[in-house]
Amino acid sequence: MRYTFCLFAVLAFIWLTNSGLYTPLLLCFGLISVVFVILIARRMKVVDGESLPLELWATLPGYYLWLWRKIIASNLEVAACVWGGLFSRRETISPCSERIPTRLKSDLGKVLYANSITLTPGTVAIDVDKDSVLVHALTRSGLNELKQGDMEKQILALTEQHAVAGTTGQKNEC
Amino acid sequence: MIDVLLSYTSGLLLFLGCFFMLTGAIGLLRFPDFYSRMHAAGVTDTLATVLILSGLMLMAGWSLALFKLALIMLFIFFTSPTASHALARSAQLCALRLTHAPVDNGPADVSRPTAETSTPASRMEAAEGS
Amino acid sequence: MLNATLIALLVVMSLALARAIKGPSIHDRILAVNMFGTKTVLLIAVICFTFGKPEFLDIALVYALINFVSVIGVLRYFEFRSRHQDGTQNGTGEVASD
Numbered sequence: 183m184r185y186t187f188c189l190f191a192v193l194a195f196i197w198l199t200n201s202g203l204y205t206p207l208l209l210c211f212g213l214i215s216v217v218f219v220i221l222i223a224r225r226m227k228v229v230d231g232e233s234l235p236l237e238l239w240a241t242l243p244g245y246y247l248w249l250w251r252k253i254i255a256s257n258l259e260v261a262a263c264v265w266g267g268l269f270s271r272r273e274t275i276s277p278c279s280e281r282i283p284t285r286l287k288s289d290l291g292k293v294l295y296a297n298s299i300t301l302t303p304g305t306v307a308i309d310v311d312k313d314s315v316l317v318h319a320l321t322r323s324g325l326n327e328l329k330q331g332d333m334e335k336q337i338l339a340l341t342e343q344h345a346v347a348g349t350t351g352q353k354n355e356c
Numbered sequence: 357m358i359d360v361l362l363s364y365t366s367g368l369l370l371f372l373g374c375f376f377m378l379t380g381a382i383g384l385l386r387f388p389d390f391y392s393r394m395h396a397a398g399v400t401d402t403l404a405t406v407l408i409l410s411g412l413m414l415m416a417g418w419s420l421a422l423f424k425l426a427l428i429m430l431f432i433f434f435t436s437p438t439a440s441h442a443l444a445r446s447a448q449l450c451a452l453r454l455t456h457a458p459v460d461n462g463p464a465d466v467s468r469p470t471a472e473t474s475t476p477a478s479r480m481e482a483a484e485g486s
Numbered sequence: 487m488l489n490a491t492l493i494a495l496l497v498v499m500s501l502a503l504a505r506a507i508k509g510p511s512i513h514d515r516i517l518a519v520n521m522f523g524t525k526t527v528l529l530i531a532v533i534c535f536t537f538g539k540p541e542f543l544d545i546a547l548v549y550a551l552i553n554f555v556s557v558i559g560v561l562r563y564f565e566f567r568s569r570h571q572d573g574t575q576n577g578t579g580e581v582a583s584d
Contacts, residue, residue, distance in 0.1 A: 300437035303398035374494035
């Protein structure tokens with residue numbers, strides 16, 4: 183029920199910010215469409231902790247802030263690769279790929295990890311397995327940096343504290 | 357005073373966004389194989405998009421346009437890794453299979469190991485559900 | 487600055503189009519088209535500010551949605567096709583299979 187209510191709040195917020203017209207008729211239409219979407223989502227059984235990770239609301243923004251610093255740094259690296267290769271006529275990139283083992287157990291953690299890897303330019307997560315991620319990187323140093331496991335530690339700290347509650351308590355509450 | 361500052365800041369953000377976008381496009385054009393090109397496209401998807409949209413947001417001020425731009429930014433920020441992950445996985449499944457060794461220049465002459473394939477259905481769910 | 491951004495966006499879009507025309511494999515083309523679509527969203531958003539028409543932002547939003555869905559759909563299609571006729575021709579046009 184909690185998830186349904188949160189979905190309602192999010193959808194209503196999106197409707198209100200997008201419409202800009204607040205006459206009673208249009209608000210009614212908005213209510214009807216929001217309720218319709220919630221009914222469809224409940225029928226599809228996607229209203230649960232996976233689509234709305236409410237447990238992370240306090241820690242996720244901090245993680246994304248950390249991730250942003252990473253993204254900017256790796257963006258500058260890739261830009262240096264592009265321009266360096268353009269001007270100096272020597273090979274600046276060394277594409278390589280490797281399977282990186284991961285300690286993340288929960289699905290949410292793995293999705294977050296693969297998403298973060300893909301979001302930072304220079305590394306792309308190609309395949310996610312039970313205990314490893316196949317990563318393609320633009321340079322060898324980018325791959326080595328990922329292998330040190332800084333990002334994984336962050337996500338582990340993020341998802342570990344509610345992992346027990348997440349696996350047992352979420353499925354039946356819808 | 358604050359108006360001048362805002363307009364200069366948004367101009368700077370737009371300029372930086374243009375620079376990163378051009379970088380990504382040049383990378384897309386001159387990198388040798390498919391997977392490297394994907395990294396170049398990633399530059400334009402994350403940083404350049406966010407820089408340009410935040411430049412526009414500073415220009416919009418407090419209005420409905422601000423929320424809409426923020427929504428576009430959020431949407432692109434969350435869908436672009438999903439799209440590129442789906443693209444990479446599809447390339448992996450179809451033709452341009454990667455090996456564990458460093459990739460050679462031409463994607464056409466990469467040999468195709470068959471043991472690499474994992475169950476496709478579950479992976480597609482992971483790509484769509486994020 | 488807005489006009490300069492507009493020109494830069496058009497240049498980037500033409501470069502992406504060049505990759506889409508040149509691209510040796512089908513995935514290069516899809517990648518270029520995906521980038522082209524993202525840049526179109528930005529182009530519409532910038533146009534909205536140069537001409538002062540705030541309605542265009544809605545179009546940009548809808549275009550972002552359609553772009554994502556269409557890329558996923560096209561990928562699904564080619565994945566299915568290449569799995570369907572695996573061994574004879576692997577959907578890339580120029581890359582000979584095996």
